[in-house]
Amino acid sequence: MATRIDPTLLYEIKEYGAVGIEKCFNCGNCTAICPLTSDEYPFPRNMIRRLQIGQRDKLVQHLDPWLCYYCGECSETCPKGAEPGETMMAMRRWLTAQYDWTGLSGKVYKGKGWIIAMLLVAAIVVIGLAALLAGPMVTSQVELNTFAPVHMIHIADLILAAALGIFLLSNLARMYFFVFGKEERQGIPLKIYLTGAWTLVFHTITQNRFSECEDSKRRWTNHLIIVAGYGTMFALIVVFLGWFQTDNIYPIYHPQRWLGYLAAGALIYGGVEAVLGRIRKEHEMHKHSHPSDWLFPILLVLLSASGLTIHFLRYAGLPMATYYAYVAHLVIMMMLYVTVGPMGKWAHLLFRPFAVYFQEVKAKAAQLQRETPAEAVASAAD
Amino acid sequence: MENIQVDALVVGGGIAGMQAALDLADQGCQVALVEKEPSIGGKMIALSKVFPTLDCCSCITTPKMSAVAHHENIQLYTYCEVQSLAQNGTGYISKVLQKPRYVIEDACTGCRQCEYECPITVPNAFDSNLGGIRAIRVPFSTAVPQIAVLDMETCLFCGICEKACPADAIDYSQTAEEFEIEAAAVLLSTGFEITPPDAKKEYGAGELHNVIDGLIMERLLAPTGPYGRILRPGDGKEPESIAYVQCAGSRDETLGVEYCSRVCCMYAIKQAMLISGSLPLADITIYYMDIRAFGKGYEQFFQNAKAMGVEFIKAKVASIKQDENQNPVLRVELMEEGSRVEERTHDMVVLSVGLLPAYNPQAVYGVPVEDDGFVDIPAPNASPCNTNRPGIFVTGTAAGPMDIVDSIVMAGAAAAEAVAYIHEQEPAGSVPVPAYAD
Numbered sequence: 001m002a003t004r005i006d007p008t009l010l011y012e013i014k015e016y017g018a019v020g021i022e023k024c025f026n027c028g029n030c031t032a033i034c035p036l037t038s039d040e041y042p043f044p045r046n047m048i049r050r051l052q053i054g055q056r057d058k059l060v061q062h063l064d065p066w067l068c069y070y071c072g073e074c075s076e077t078c079p080k081g082a083e084p085g086e087t088m089m090a091m092r093r094w095l096t097a098q099y100d101w102t103g104l105s106g107k108v109y110k111g112k113g114w115i116i117a118m119l120l121v122a123a124i125v126v127i128g129l130a131a132l133l134a135g136p137m138v139t140s141q142v143e144l145n146t147f148a149p150v151h152m153i154h155i156a157d158l159i160l161a162a163a164l165g166i167f168l169l170s171n172l173a174r175m176y177f178f179v180f181g182k183e184e185r186q187g188i189p190l191k192i193y194l195t196g197a198w199t200l201v202f203h204t205i206t207q208n209r210f211s212e213c214e215d216s217k218r219r220w221t222n223h224l225i226i227v228a229g230y231g232t233m234f235a236l237i238v239v240f241l242g243w244f245q246t247d248n249i250y251p252i253y254h255p256q257r258w259l260g261y262l263a264a265g266a267l268i269y270g271g272v273e274a275v276l277g278r279i280r281k282e283h284e285m286h287k288h289s290h291p292s293d294w295l296f297p298i299l300l301v302l303l304s305a306s307g308l309t310i311h312f313l314r315y316a317g318l319p320m321a322t323y324y325a326y327v328a329h330l331v332i333m334m335m336l337y338v339t340v341g342p343m344g345k346w347a348h349l350l351f352r353p354f355a356v357y358f359q360e361v362k363a364k365a366a367q368l369q370r371e372t373p374a375e376a377v378a379s380a381a382d
Numbered sequence: 383m384e385n386i387q388v389d390a391l392v393v394g395g396g397i398a399g400m401q402a403a404l405d406l407a408d409q410g411c412q413v414a415l416v417e418k419e420p421s422i423g424g425k426m427i428a429l430s431k432v433f434p435t436l437d438c439c440s441c442i443t444t445p446k447m448s449a450v451a452h453h454e455n456i457q458l459y460t461y462c463e464v465q466s467l468a469q470n471g472t473g474y475i476s477k478v479l480q481k482p483r484y485v486i487e488d489a490c491t492g493c494r495q496c497e498y499e500c501p502i503t504v505p506n507a508f509d510s511n512l513g514g515i516r517a518i519r520v521p522f523s524t525a526v527p528q529i530a531v532l533d534m535e536t537c538l539f540c541g542i543c544e545k546a547c548p549a550d551a552i553d554y555s556q557t558a559e560e561f562e563i564e565a566a567a568v569l570l571s572t573g574f575e576i577t578p579p580d581a582k583k584e585y586g587a588g589e590l591h592n593v594i595d596g597l598i599m600e601r602l603l604a605p606t607g608p609y610g611r612i613l614r615p616g617d618g619k620e621p622e623s624i625a626y627v628q629c630a631g632s633r634d635e636t637l638g639v640e641y642c643s644r645v646c647c648m649y650a651i652k653q654a655m656l657i658s659g660s661l662p663l664a665d666i667t668i669y670y671m672d673i674r675a676f677g678k679g680y681e682q683f684f685q686n687a688k689a690m691g692v693e694f695i696k697a698k699v700a701s702i703k704q705d706e707n708q709n710p711v712l713r714v715e716l717m718e719e720g721s722r723v724e725e726r727t728h729d730m731v732v733l734s735v736g737l738l739p740a741y742n743p744q745a746v747y748g749v750p751v752e753d754d755g756f757v758d759i760p761a762p763n764a765s766p767c768n769t770n771r772p773g774i775f776v777t778g779t780a781a782g783p784m785d786i787v788d789s790i791v792m793a794g795a796a797a798a799e800a801v802a803y804i805h806e807q808e809p810a811g812s813v814p815v816p817a818y819a820d
Contacts, residue, residue, distance in 0.1 A: 025671070026717070027698030028698050028700075028714065028715035028721075029700045029715075030700075031700075031715040031717075031723055032697070032698070032700030032701070032714050033584070033700035033701060034723075037715075037723050038723075039720070039722050042715065042721035042722065042723060045715060045717070045721070046721045076636070077636055077700065078635070078636070079629070079633055079635055079636060081635040081636075
């Protein structure tokens, strides 16, 4: 099959934060030192080579960037200082933009102006909606559910979650169609998708592949803390908001309080740790942070901090401050989802486990193909 | 203080310095050759054979060493170091330190009785510390001059050598002496060092038993070597499979060495050929990034090695570990076999280490070095032997990585430049006309 060569690809990926791809002289040190590379997915050199010669069509099918967890060994030992680890990172950003059919992802990744514009849009939309829809501000005592009735907020949350889901799942579908060619899809029976599903659940919860990265236990633990905090908070807000957002004041042992504290604490701890890592730049991964890498943990910390602020202001009995903090909290939330949301860094929460899952599906399909003649596979798929 | 007046001072008595001194002397110049070691010969005298002709190294080097020692226009100062250099008109005056040998040089006959009787054995630096040598010794069998030197660090003062010496040459109370050399021109031929064994932690940082460097392999291959045959140093086993790791010290930013050392490909190929001769059943694999066989006859040499069955694998070795049998285990991406990553076990690994600058002449000579640490040559195309100071020339690997062929060529060039400079500065007739011109 003919392969298209795109000489501009290299410069395009550089816009996504890759540094030093052109320095690479393809010695293969990076692949050989990588603890996660495999015979089926030998990265990063193979991918960097494709990138240098501009095989756009091939690269968009690659799962490799999602299978890398940036332990940084390749960048540390690269004899040319070509930063292969950062190239993998940039490839994840680029792939996210390729999966995203709206085209916004690429714009936000490539331009700081777009990030600022999106942040402003988020603020204007949320403040505008608040001005239009918010209830009366009771000043005699804190009545958050009068200012922002919980059923309305819950509906808004569900709409937002649905929107996120639609964008995310449609992008995931595009990823699936990129990764699996037409013939390949026809050769894979449903049974394989189902039997591989455990991998998906397991990796979503544990991010186990991350822990296989050398010397990355600390980063993996921190990542687990963030994911646990985020998952808990997401459930509390999207599913159990009626129970979580209340004007009642509960005792400290009530789960509404300690679950909230734990989740917010985990997010703040993990987020601050991630930001500090980017400031210290000790780990290879943190040496070339892209604006989106900064924005994600910073917004997570601000989101949790503003949530806690609402809580404490309410307990302190300061009505106006509570209401303003609440609007600020919503603004930050919207900022998070429009900049690093389904078109950005946040989306890796689906792409990464699905990449491991797709890898498993491919391996099982290949095994099946080895075991049975081609005709049998075709008939099984029918 | 003794004052010696010559036309040219050559600093460093390796192959480049010796050749430059001989070329100067043959053109009628008075030459002082200063060498910091007790013998001249440099790195080359320790090598086994040269590429691409496979000529014996000693057969090329020892005649030159003898010629230097016996040339009527050359004064040889071994075990000496230049301490300082000052401008002296258009020439230079340098202070030189003669380090004490604890042996009276004029009395010693090189009979080695002291060495045979000495009870102290220390690692032999000439054999890359593989074999042993006595605390008092003639540095190596073909050393020039044949004068014993006592290693005061390890000496017990037992007095046995003093009694054994038939020439009463032992002098424990000898001290360092300074003297001056006045010269119209100075040639720097201070040579190179190899990548230190602990440079790359991915390659075991010098801790692995059967990972050696190219110079050690030269000694194992040399007829005068420590074992007289190829044995792996860890346990003395005869290796059945030997791997070469190319660029193990060059073209690697993590080591701060971005340049190509120019000799490693060729010496690895040469050693592979020599091993094929002495261990005909051994498997030899060379892991390389690119083979740089650029000189006259080099490409053919490379092709010959391939034809002889040396295996060439395009892969940068990422790491070397050691298994329970002390066998080095290499991790490589086999990019010509579907980019498979494989761990490959060999009996012995030779690191094709690179060439590093040995000496920074800035402090003593006021001659700066470039970013890579080699002597700065302001106009490398127009005058490749000239430093920033008129009358100070550079030659051999002090100027940059190069092989023996190029070192000898450059030595001749530097000598010619120096002679022209000396003639320019001195009134006609003060420099004798070469004998062959008659």
